[in-house]
Amino acid sequence: MSGEINWIELPAADAAKAKAFYGSLFGWTTMEFGPDYHLIQNGPAGAITSGDSSHPRVYFATDDIEASVRRVHELGGRTEDVQTIPDVGRVTDCTDDQGTTFSLYEPRA
Incomplete structure (x- = not known):
């Protein structure tokens, strides 16, 4: 979800x-x-x-990583390039509009 x-x-x-x-x-x-x-x-x-890093990295699920990346940008956040991890899915590291880091994960189809 x-x-x-x-x-x-x-x-x-x-x-x-x-x-x-x-x-x-x-x-x-x-x-x-x-x-x-x-x-x-x-x-x-x-x-x-x-x-x-001294902080855990949290990955949030997304059904459409490209749409989520666009939305992060619309909301004032930043993202790195989306990376494909073979047999796993696609991920990207993000920063929200206040500087908190998190990641997005789209499972392999």
Whole structure:
């Protein structure tokens, strides 16, 4: 459904420490998906990843990423180029009209 949170990314300077922290806190287990990208197996849909950000990234579902990008711009926000992730879908990073970052995700058809 459009607008639902469907993915989160928890960045950490040290992904191994973050995996241990959230594993101890919530009992989460992870599966490596790529270099420093660890899918959360038994928690929210998302991943723990190495990164220099100290803020989680929230992905909102959209049925039409191109229309959502246009609407973000109409509302005074900004977007990056839409990227296709093979076998996953299309995503773009956005900033709202007050500077808050988020992402949009359109599942693969």
